[in-house]
Amino acid sequence: MENKPSKIVLVGNPNCGKSSLFNNLTKLKQKITNVPGTTIENKVGTVSKGKQKIELIDTPGTYSFNPKSLDEKEAIRIFFEDPPPNTILYIADASNLKRNLFYFSQLAQHGIPMILALNMIDIADFKGFEIDVERLEKELGIRVFKINARTGEGVNTLKKALFEDQFVPHYPFGSENDHTHESHYDSIGKLLNKTTKIKTKRELITGKIDAFATHPILGYLIFLLVLLFIFQSVFTLASYPMDWIENGFGMLSEYLANVLPDGWVKKLIIHGLVAGIAGVVVFVPQIAILFFFMSLLEDTGYMARVSFIMDKMLRGLGLSGKSVVPLLSGAACAIPAIMSTRNIENWKDRLITIMVTPLMSCSARLPVYTLLISMAIPNTPVIGFISLQALVMLSMYVLGTVAALVAAVIFKWFIKYNIPSYFIMELPVYHSPRWGNIWVNCWQKSRSFVTEAGKIILIISVVLWFLASYGPKTDQSLSIQESPSLEQSYAGHFGKAIEPSIAPIGFDWKIGIALITSFAAREVFVGTMSTIYSVGDEEDFDQLREKMKKDRNQNGEPVYSLAVILSLMVFYAFAMQCMSTLAVVYKETRSWKWPTIQFVYMTVLAYFGSWVIFSVFS
Amino acid sequence: MRLTELTIGSIARITSIEESPYKEKLQEMGCIPGVLVKPIMKAPFGDPIAFELEEYTLSMRKNEAHSVQVNLLNPLFNS
Numbered sequence: 001m002e003n004k005p006s007k008i009v010l011v012g013n014p015n016c017g018k019s020s021l022f023n024n025l026t027k028l029k030q031k032i033t034n035v036p037g038t039t040i041e042n043k044v045g046t047v048s049k050g051k052q053k054i055e056l057i058d059t060p061g062t063y064s065f066n067p068k069s070l071d072e073k074e075a076i077r078i079f080f081e082d083p084p085p086n087t088i089l090y091i092a093d094a095s096n097l098k099r100n101l102f103y104f105s106q107l108a109q110h111g112i113p114m115i116l117a118l119n120m121i122d123i124a125d126f127k128g129f130e131i132d133v134e135r136l137e138k139e140l141g142i143r144v145f146k147i148n149a150r151t152g153e154g155v156n157t158l159k160k161a162l163f164e165d166q167f168v169p170h171y172p173f174g175s176e177n178d179h180t181h182e183s184h185y186d187s188i189g190k191l192l193n194k195t196t197k198i199k200t201k202r203e204l205i206t207g208k209i210d211a212f213a214t215h216p217i218l219g220y221l222i223f224l225l226v227l228l229f230i231f232q233s234v235f236t237l238a239s240y241p242m243d244w245i246e247n248g249f250g251m252l253s254e255y256l257a258n259v260l261p262d263g264w265v266k267k268l269i270i271h272g273l274v275a276g277i278a279g280v281v282v283f284v285p286q287i288a289i290l291f292f293f294m295s296l297l298e299d300t301g302y303m304a305r306v307s308f309i310m311d312k313m314l315r316g317l318g319l320s321g322k323s324v325v326p327l328l329s330g331a332a333c334a335i336p337a338i339m340s341t342r343n344i345e346n347w348k349d350r351l352i353t354i355m356v357t358p359l360m361s362c363s364a365r366l367p368v369y370t371l372l373i374s375m376a377i378p379n380t381p382v383i384g385f386i387s388l389q390a391l392v393m394l395s396m397y398v399l400g401t402v403a404a405l406v407a408a409v410i411f412k413w414f415i416k417y418n419i420p421s422y423f424i425m426e427l428p429v430y431h432s433p434r435w436g437n438i439w440v441n442c443w444q445k446s447r448s449f450v451t452e453a454g455k456i457i458l459i460i461s462v463v464l465w466f467l468a469s470y471g472p473k474t475d476q477s478l479s480i481q482e483s484p485s486l487e488q489s490y491a492g493h494f495g496k497a498i499e500p501s502i503a504p505i506g507f508d509w510k511i512g513i514a515l516i517t518s519f520a521a522r523e524v525f526v527g528t529m530s531t532i533y534s535v536g537d538e539e540d541f542d543q544l545r546e547k548m549k550k551d552r553n554q555n556g557e558p559v560y561s562l563a564v565i566l567s568l569m570v571f572y573a574f575a576m577q578c579m580s581t582l583a584v585v586y587k588e589t590r591s592w593k594w595p596t597i598q599f600v601y602m603t604v605l606a607y608f609g610s611w612v613i614f615s616v617f618s
Numbered sequence: 619m620r621l622t623e624l625t626i627g628s629i630a631r632i633t634s635i636e637e638s639p640y641k642e643k644l645q646e647m648g649c650i651p652g653v654l655v656k657p658i659m660k661a662p663f664g665d666p667i668a669f670e671l672e673e674y675t676l677s678m679r680k681n682e683a684h685s686v687q688v689n690l691l692n693p694l695f696n697s
Contacts, residue, residue, distance in 0.1 A: 063646045098648065210659060311661065311666050422639070424676070424682055425676070
């Protein structure tokens with residue numbers, strides 16, 4: 001059976017260098033395609049040689065053909081596609097061939113032509129493994145290539161071969177009637193006895209690093225320092241591009257205001273569309289920087305150690321060591337964080353992680369906290385260079401994290417699921433970062449934020465703009481009119497309508513409007529306040545702050561007392577005010593049940609939290 | 619004896635794995651009768667445990683390790 005490969009699927013275990021090879025072969029000519037109706041994303045790239053082109057499909061790393069997690073289900077789904085891939089490019093970590101060949105042995109049964117690429121030859125050399133490639137080719141009956149995906153060594157030879165004919169492997173794994181795991185491993189063992197030799201065994205540096213990284217005290221201390229460093233970097237580094245983006249959109253609005261003819265179209269474009277897009281794009285720097293660090297930690301192998309040392313603690317809370325990545329990502333944005341739960345095998349662990357991740361303080365809450373803290377908290381130094389304002393900001397992050405962990409415990413009691421959770425995970429060897437992979441990962445996560453959240457935020461921004469700009473006619477007829485003020489608009493009416501229900505937690509109708517508009521994204525709070533207090537430039541924090549401070553209620557007391565501000569901050573910490581997150585939870589759990597429960601529990605928590613704080617401080 | 623009973627640094631050979639929902643996962647990851655296994659470190663609070671298994675490091679909880687039966691190879695070091 002011979003054929004020209006046209007649709008090649010790239011498969012292998014996790015941590016075998018698959019992404020590096022994919023990026024290297026496709027020269028980054030790749031796109032992510034969504035499979036309609038599912039959350040599944042395929043990474044498809046093109047390998048070209050002159051005019052010839054081959055479609056190369058990347059799959060999530062997987063250990064076997066019997067998938068355990070959603071990630072792995074996606075990885076093998078490709079083989080049931082129509083038409084199925086006509087060639088498998090299997091990449092194996094040469095320094096750990098036995099286990100890497102297990103999935104290979106399962107795939108070899110399917111009669112699809114295969115090519116074997118042995119990666120990480122350098123580590124194998126270092127460990128003293130000698131692999132007889134010619135003998136391996138002869139035994140398997142397929143082409144075998146030694147490559148170094150990181151440096152690109154051997155990749156060109158492999159690429160050339162992709163445009164040649166390939167053969168089905170002849171090597172019989174297991175025996176005719178025995179395809180148990182034992183019999184496959186037995187065959188692999190025999191194969192490796194014939195084709196590999198171990199000269200000397202040298203120890204890798206990994207063990208020495210692990211003595212620190214998993215130390216009972218130092219391990220947590222290092223993790224804490226890494227976290228502090230990351231968050232400090234996110235705040236300081238992201239502020240520059242965020243300023244540029246804000247200024248850029250400000251200039252765009254100004255330009256549009258000058259060139260567009262007056263009318264509702266102009267208002268829709270400037271206050272609906274441009275403001276909506278700006279609200280999405282402004283978060284990209286923070287999200288990109290946070291994901292840069294997350295990818296860095298994952299790529300070097302450190303994140304697996306964090307999962308290892310955190311597992312016991314998180315298990316008691318109904319989570320698992322694998323919940324660490326989603327929870328930390330939640331500090332940037334809950335949307336990609338929830339999507340990253342797909343590698344958690346146990347449904348209950350995964351569901352609880354999804355349910356509590358939005359309580360982690362995401363970057364959209366940051367502008368809200370910044371405004372409110374600057375209104376109520378004096379900037380006095382507390383310890384050294386740490387100010388009271390910074391301390392309050394930090395405590396908002398702690399509050400979110402504690403709430404997430406407590407919520408997890410409660411879900412643990414309520415969600416019934418009988419299949420026990422387990423934590424069987426490879427601890428990969430440490431290696432220096434593969435920058436190419438990290439950039440690609442960072443870019444793709446940021447893009448998925450813009451497309452996933454962006455669509456929803458944009459639509460809601462436009463709807464809210466309409467509700468805030470138009471109102472019912474005063475003469476009780478059903479026609480609409482351009483509203484003279486926000487108070488007279490649909491949004492204003494709505495705010496007044498809910499005022500009685502939010503009065504116990506200290507909010508008036510104006511805050512009510514902001515709560516409603518915040519459903520697009522939490523940071524819309526600031527923009528709404530600017531509109532309500534008719535501050536010209538949205539980003540003029542000082543002007544807005546002064547106007548808000550001066551606002552008085554009927555009794556002549558300030559609207560924004562300390563109690564109200566703290567109550568608002570707690571509300572924003574707990575409330576589910578993000579439609580995009582709810583949409584992603586629906587897609588990931590495939591039911592409206594969980595986003596509904598999430599919305600209800602978070603809103604109830606927010607209301608009671610605010611009520612308690614308001615009662616205590618007023 | 620069971621995998622959980624080994625002290626750090628001792629070497630043992632896997633003899634069998636008890637039936638459990640995670641047996642298949644353990645097998646896929648290379649826990650197969652005949653394979654050499656060596657506990658190399660424990661997470662704080664003693665759980666999970668990391669094992670050197672052939673050429674790589676696999677971590678698992680005590681619970682999973684308990685289902686793996688082993689034969690100790692170097693009792694001298696295992697005082």
